Amino acid sequence: MLSRFFIHISALLVVVSCLAQEKTTFSGTVKDIEGNVLEGANIVLYPQDRTIPLSFAVSGKDGGFRINVQKNIEYTLNITFMGFEPLKETIVFIQNNTTRDYVLKEALNELQEVVVNYTPPIKVKKDTTSYQVDAFVNGKERKLGAVLKKLPGIYVNKEGDVFFKNKKVGAVMVEDRTFFTGQPKMATKNIPADVVSEVQMIEDYNETPFLKEFENSDELVMNIKLKEGKENFLFGDIEAGVGYKDRYRFHPSIFKYSPTVVHNLIGDMNNTPTRSFTLSDYLAIDGEKDIQGIIDVYDSPIGKFLQNTDYYDNNHYFGGYNFQYNPNDIHEFRAFALGMSDRTLNEDMYNYTYQPSQDIENRIKNLTGNNKIYYGKMKYKYTPDLYTVVKLDVAFDKSNLESDGINISDNAEDTRHYTVQNTQQGERFLMNANVDKWFSGKNVSSAKLSFYDNREFYTNRWHSAYDIFSESIPLSEVDTYKVIDEGERKYTNLDLDLKHHYRPFRTNIVTFGFNAKLQKSSLDNFAVQDTGQPQYTFISGFSNDFGSLLNELNTSVTHKWYIGKPVIVDFGVVFQNVFWKDRHALFENTYYENNILPVGKIEWNFDEKKSLELSYNMSVSNPRPNSRLSGNTITDFNLITEGNPYLMQTTTERALLSFSATKAYGFSLYTKLGYRKHKEPIIQNITSDGIAVGVSSYQLDNSTDSYDVSVNGSYKRKYWGVSLYNTYFYKNGISIFNGEQTFNNSVNVNSDLRFRTEFEEFPNIELTMNNSFYKYSNPYFENRTFTTDVDFSASYDYKDWKFEMSFFQNFYSNKSQSNSSYFNLIGAKVFYHKEDSPFEIGVEAYNLGNNISQSSNQYNSLYFMEHRRRVFPRTVMVNLNYKL
Known part of the structure; x- marks a missing residue:
């Protein structure tokens, strides 16, 4: 099957190549009347046939240019260069290669007219x-x-x-x-x-x-x-569709623009595979840039919900409204709000190989989710003059996530049937106030004050007719086992950031910075057993009454030095003072540390298209508050998590060498070579007995490191482009299993080949082939996995018709487990749109092959896991779209 697919692809590429061969080249030089080369002259060829796109080039350092053109087509040639009279002539290319040299004359009084009338x-x-x-x-x-x-x-x-x-x-x-x-x-x-x-x-x-x-x-x-x-206009689309088995979609998107007021309204209601709002969208509007902030978003209730994209049935409702008001250049007000409600069905099959016991567990999960998200944000910008900018933004979000699952767990010892109910509610408030001030060409200052408050409530319920739980959870013997874990998390952060930039010379900038953080967090949780009595029975050892207060001060100075035109040297140091105090139910614990953190970067810009950069930085991170608990937490029926109240900061050193050479048309290259060293990292200390696992945080005395390499190249022509992305990642690690420390390593090699065409009158294709190899090994276990993804799509506009098709093929092979599978998704679209008509009608299909499941795998310190998920079934829709 795969060989046939590649034969068809090869044939299609041959056709594309043949089409491209109908072109010829036009080259030459541009000079002034004294014979001096003119670098940066614009050479533009306008075809008489308006269906053919124009061709253009910019002369190089030697004044030379080279352009791909079509034979036997009449072109109007325009050559322009600032300060010179434009050159214009008509030309038809008959020969295979045409070479001509051009001389421009200096302009005397018409320079302004030339600049105004021509835009490259x-x-x-x-x-x-x-x-x-x-x-x-x-x-x-x-x-x-x-x-x-x-x-x-x-x-x-x-x-x-x-x-x-x-x-x-x-x-x-x-x-x-x-x-x-x-x-x-x-x-x-x-x-x-x-x-x-x-x-x-x-x-x-x-x-x-x-x-x-x-x-x-x-x-x-x-x-x-x-x-x-x-x-000043109103535009947008109203898309509606109905399909097989009561599928539907209604998607209005309306935009009203004017110089002072902007309105945007987007809605979506569907029970198709499409979700209007994703995790990447949430990260974008949330504005998080640092690693810890992104991790917090992933761990938030909204983040966890948006990570679930493996549903096989979905009822999705989304609405968003954006309002902007700009009465003048001084005031700018913006507000937007969105809401989303989803009901999803998931069916997943897991095969776990636990470490280090090598015990096997097969688990089936059938999950029903009901989730609601609300998000609102307001921004105000005040610019009284060219030298002052004041910004204020306020955001609030609320989430209510519920899931109800029926589970079957099977291993060599027993088969367990149980249900799990999870409820998460979250509220978050964020405020930022910024002031930027330009005092002079030598002095610029900025100040930012941020406040963040987050609250989460959660309840996890396990229900089974048998005692399926780990023996480390002391339960009373009853007819039906019901265990409940409840908790409340609170997190408040106040952050002040001050910067002053001083430029003593034109080529030097010195920046002084001061940052102060005040963080307060708490976690109150407990586990109980419902024995059928009026009062629940508290489970001994499974409660936490934790509070933490952290103070962090960072003082920095950096120096940016422009050496000539191409070289920029940027180096500095951060002096950090950190203190935190943790309050537990029976004791208190404090931590104090001073750090000196260097940072540096050298950047060499050969020209606007080529650059070389070498950077180094040292950073520290504080252990997350929930990892510093003194009590236990029930994470799953067979998994207990224990904190470590004596964790300290971890240090990371990062060095990166990168090179880029960019061309709009032609060959572009992007390469990176990176090294990362983790000092005294925090890892998981695992205690296991069969599939019953206990996990606690442990801080190593030594270091681990990792290496990464990427080589990305692309070649672009007017009607087609090809790119190859290669990455290599190697990491040394340490694991602790049942008190024994062992070394492990992981290797990930990824290669991504892309090819696409952009013809005007012929069908266009886009092909992506991804090959991935992953290897993990420790003294107890080794895994080698190969994955190949082939993603092919084609589109063709014929008169008033638009045709699209897509084909995705996944090949999965686990060499260590001797497992393999394949999966494909086939889609197609046919739309009819009469020019000047606001209506468009079409048919759209998803998963035409009606594939049922897809496989993948994952490894962490606890287990190796193979995952097979049920995918969204075949969907066929008839769509009617109206363009405003």
Whole structure:
């Protein structure tokens, strides 16, 4: 089956190659009348046939250029260079290769007219790359995502995420204002293509313009400029669909823009595989950038709910509203709110191999989930003058998550039937206040005050006719066993961050920083047994009354030095003082530490397209409060978690060498070589008896390390592009099983090949092939897993018809367990849209092969786990869309 697939793909690539061979090349040089080369001249060829996209190039250091063109087509050639008269001529390419040299004359009085009347298709100015959209599209594109796919150097994946220079776009703006929640997916799938005039990719973005040259930023932002006359307009889509077995979907997306007021409304109701709001969306609107903040989001009730994407049935309701008011350049107000309600069904089969006993457990879970999420955020920006910016934002979210599961656990000793009910409720409040002040060209300051308050309530219930629980849980003998674990977590954080940037010379910037944190956290939980009596029986040893107060001070100084034009040296040091006091039910514990943390980076920018960077930093992290408990917690019927009140800080050193060479058309290369060292890391101390496991936190006296390498290359032409992404990761680790310390290591090798075409009049394809190898070994166990994913899609616009098909094939092979499986998803779409008509009708199908399940695996310190999940069944929908 796989061989046939590759034969078809190879044949299709041959066809693509043949189509590409109808082109020829046009090359030459651009000089002035004295024979000096002109670097950066724009050479643009406008075809008389409007169905053919224009061709263009920019002259290099030697004044040379090279462009791919089509034979026997009449072009209008335009060559422009600032300060020189433009050159214009008509040309038809008959030969296979055409070479011509051009000489430009200096302009005397018409320079301003030339600059005003001509805008190059691509313009690079410092950290901003601008694309004139009309130079790349043919008018058949419906959404922004289709436009972006035709812009050289930009990649859009199926989820709607946007990448530029191998970096992911973090936020989207329209006319310099944040679009809805700022998520690229919302923009690429909702903004109409015909309103877009220009796309700007802004690197090293800073919301406060005068801070850009003082503060380093890795943020990449996309800004959309609208066509003239589109500043006051209403646009959007209303999509509706019905399908087999009562499937339905209703998706309105309405946008109202004006220079001062913006309204966005997005809704979605469906029982299809699609979910409008994902974990990556939540991370984007939450704004978390640091690792610990992202971990907290993953562990939050909302984060845990959004991680569940393995449902086979779903009722999804989503609504979001965004409002922006900009009466003038001084005031800017923005508010948005969203809500989501989901009911999901999951069916999962697990095969656990526990460490180090090698005992096998097979578990089946049938889970019903009912989940509700509400999120709101308000932002106000005050800019009284060019030198002052004040920002205030307030956010609140609330969640209510419920799940009810029927489970069967089977191993060599017994078969256990039990039910599990989980309830999680969460409330979170966040406030940030920022002030940025420009005093002079030498002095700039910023201050930020943040307040964060989070509360979570949870209840876990296990119910079985038999005593299925670990022997470490002391239970009374009854006819029916009911165990309840309840708890409340509270976390409050107050954070003050001050910075002052001083530039004594044009090439030197010194930054002084001060950060103060005050964190208060608590956890009250207990486990009880319902014996049928009026009062529950408390389970001895399974309760925690924990409170913690942490103070952290960080004082820093960094020096940024511009050595000539290409080299930037940035180095500094952080002086940290940390203190925390933990209160337990029977005792108190304190910890105090001083740290000196160096940081440095050397950046060599050969030109705007090539750069080399070497960085080093040392950081410390505090152990999470819930890992410092003194009591036990029931995590599952066979899993007990115990804290360690004597944990200390861990230190991580990170060194990274990276190189990038970027071209809009041609070959681009991105490479990284990294090393990470963990000093005194915190690991899991595992005590096991068969499948009954106890886990506690343990701090090592020695270190572990890891290595990572990535080599990513891409080659882009006007009508096609190919890329190869390779990554290698190696990690040394230490595990503790039943008091014995053992060494382990893991290797992960990943290769990703992508090919896509962007023809105007021919079918287009996109092919992604991913090969992944994972190996884990310790003295008790070794696992080797190979996974191959083939993702193929094709699309074709024929007159008023649009055809799309997709094919995903997964091959899974566990060599250690001698298990293998394969899985595929086949989808298709056919839509009809008459030009100038607001209506579109079509048919859409998902999982045409009606595959039932998909396999994967996972390893952690407790066990090796193979997972087989039930997938969403075949879905066929008839859609009617209305474009406003």
